[in-house]
Amino acid sequence: MTALPRGGAPAEALAEVEASIEDRWRRFLEEYGVTAGTEAENDLAESVVADTSAFEWRVVDAALDRLACADCGNALGAGPTGCGRCDQANGFQFAAIETDRPATPPGTEHGLRVATAVARTRHRYGARARCGFELGLPLLLGGELPGTPQAQAYRAAINKLTEEECERVTSFEEVTRLSSRRVR
Template structure:
C-alpha cells in the first residue's frame, strides 16, 4: 500500500496526507538548518545521525529521517518493513523515543496521541485491525487539536471491539463505529 493511503478514505486519509506533509516539511527545514542538500549522501548521514539518539529530536524529524533510510534486512523504508524484521522493529521503536513538542492551543497529550495515531496509520500493517481503526479514525480530530476524554476513548474502543474484522476497514468515522456497534442495534 502506498504510504498516505487508507482504505477507509475520507477525512482520515486527508489527515494522514497532512501528517505526511508536516513530516516532510519538518525534515526539509531540518536539512536547511544544517545546509544539507536533499538527496545527497550528507542527507543520508544526517538521517543516520538522528537515529543514533532520537530523543534529541522532534518526532517529525525522526520520522523524516526514517523515511530517508532503507532497511538493510528487508529493503523497506526503515521502520516500515514487515513485522519480525529486527531492524524495522527496532527502528519503529525509535519514533517513540523522539521528543513531542506540544503545538500551541492544543490540550496537553494531543501531540502524543497525534504521533501514535500517525505512526499506526503510516505503518498500518504493523498494528492490529482494531488499533488501526481507532487511531486512523482519530487522526482528523487530533490534527485539528482535539483530544478525546478517557471516557470517550474507552467508549469508542469498546464499540470498535464489537465490530467484525470485515467491518473494521470500512468504517469511516467514530459515529459510523457507534452506529454499527451491536450495542446500538
C-alpha cells in the same frame, strides 16, 4: 507518502500530517545546510536515527523514511513485524520529542504521533488498533484529545465491529451506528 485505504477525513488528515513531516524535513535540511538527495542527507538521517530522543518526531519519521533497512529493504521501521532492525527502529521512534501545539490539551501531540505511526505502518498493527488510531487522526490534528471515558467508549464500540467493518468505517459516528446494533 502513505495512503489510507479507508479514505474520508482520516485519509485527509494523514495526508496533512505527511505533508508536515516532509515540510519539517525540508526545513531541517536547510538548518543544517544539507541538500536533499545527497549523501549528506543520508548521513544526517543516520545521525537522527542514532539518537531519536534528540529530535522532533516529524524529523525522526522523515529520517526513517529516507533510510532502507539492511535486512528487509523497506524504509527503516516500516518493514514487516519480526524484522529485527525494523522492530527496533519502530520502537526507538517513540523516543522522539513531542511538543504539544499551542492551545491543545497536553498529550495531544503524543496521540497524533502514535496515530500517525499506526497509519503509516498499518501492517504492523491489528484491524481494531488501526481503526481507532486512524479514525482519531482528524480529531488529534484538529487539536482535540478525547478523554478516557470517550476513548473507552470508542474502543468498546470498535470491539463490536467485524474486522472488515473496522477497515471500512471512516468516522467514529459510523462506528457508533454500526456497533449500536450489536451486543458483545
